[in-house]
Amino acid sequence: xxxxxxxxxxxxxxxxxxxxxxxxxxxxxxxxxxxxxxxxxxxxxxxxxxxxxxxxxxxxxxxxxxxxxxxxxxxxxxxxxxxxxxxxxxxxxxxxxxxxxxxxxxxxxxxxxxxxxxxxxxxxxxxxxxxxxxxxxxxxxxxxxxxxxxxxxxxxxxxxxxxxxxxxxxxxxxxxxxxxxxxxxxxxxxxxxxxxxxxxxxxxxxxxxxxxxxxxxxxxxxxxxxxxxxxxxxxxxxxxxxxxxxxxxxxxxxxxxxxxxxxxxxxxxxxxxxxxxxxxxxxxxxx
Numbered sequence: 001x002x003x004x005x006x007x008x009x010x011x012x013x014x015x016x017x018x019x020x021x022x023x024x025x026x027x028x029x030x031x032x033x034x035x036x037x038x039x040x041x042x043x044x045x046x047x048x049x050x051x052x053x054x055x056x057x058x059x060x061x062x063x064x065x066x067x068x069x070x071x072x073x074x075x076x077x078x079x080x081x082x083x084x085x086x087x088x089x090x091x092x093x094x095x096x097x098x099x100x101x102x103x104x105x106x107x108x109x110x111x112x113x114x115x116x117x118x119x120x121x122x123x124x125x126x127x128x129x130x131x132x133x134x135x136x137x138x139x140x141x142x143x144x145x146x147x148x149x150x151x152x153x154x155x156x157x158x159x160x161x162x163x164x165x166x167x168x169x170x171x172x173x174x175x176x177x178x179x180x181x182x183x184x185x186x187x188x189x190x191x192x193x194x195x196x197x198x199x200x201x202x203x204x205x206x207x208x209x210x211x212x213x214x215x216x217x218x219x220x221x222x223x224x225x226x227x228x229x230x231x232x233x234x235x236x237x238x239x240x241x242x243x244x245x246x247x248x249x250x251x252x253x254x255x256x257x258x259x260x261x262x263x264x265x266x267x268x269x270x271x272x273x274x275x276x277x278x279x280x281x282x283x284x285x286x287x
Contacts, residue, residue, distance in 0.1 A: 007230040072101025108126075149193060198233050
């Protein structure tokens with residue numbers, strides 16, 4: 001299966017950003033699966049807490065119709081990441097998956113961060129759809145979003161429910177004031193935790209991150225320099241492709257969907273799980 005990772009910048013407006021997205025999709029001819037980054041239509045607005053940004057979610061239904069048409073015209077499975085207004089005062093960070101013109105399913109981000117520059121709890125209600133893979137014409141997709149990347153439980157449940165590939169649209173970057181050493185540690189941790197999900201579950205994994213510097217209009221912070229480094233790895237964590245920290249481009253990768261069985265046959269982690277001993281995982285802390 002050929003998949004395309006679309007890594008791009010925010011271009012100052014929704015219209016200009018979508019125009020660039022479409023250019024990159026059209027450069028990905030031959031891809032059956034196309035993955036866009038977290039909140040790909042606009043800025044990463046969570047750098048501050050400001051109610052005016054809720055207006056970005058008002059066109060959620062129109063956005064769905066637009067990307068549904070794109071998936072139909074290009075005859076692709078398309079993973080989008082949209083700001084959903086579910087009801088007045090109730091919003092989600094939602095990945096919607098389209099399959100050649102139909103809505104295959106959606107996933108509402110479950111883990112919501114609240115850190116300097118990433119004030120997502122102000123905007124997003126935690127998802128209530130659970131960790132359910134989405135069936136498409138290219139396979140059963142385990143779609144998660146950004147902060148979900150750091151939680152092995154999310155990837156494990158997707159795998160236990162039959163996901164054939166793990167997919168992470170994301171928006172993460174550096175603060176310029178951090179040391180080079182700290183930036184390196186953060187990036188290495190981000191890559192390592194995701195490769196570990198691939199290994200622990202014997203699944204290929206695709207992670208798509210944005211690039212470019214974005215400064216919030218409120219001036220609360222100096223801004224975020226999104227570090228890119230979108231990548232795909234196989235079920236043993238091996239890199240298949242990896243982009244740089246400032247490349248705005250699409251890259252196609254061949255995913256061997258049959259390797260999961262081969263890898264799980266030699267590394268049978270699912271066989272050796274001691275499910276009867278894991279009760280503590282259902283607690284906040286085992287004290």
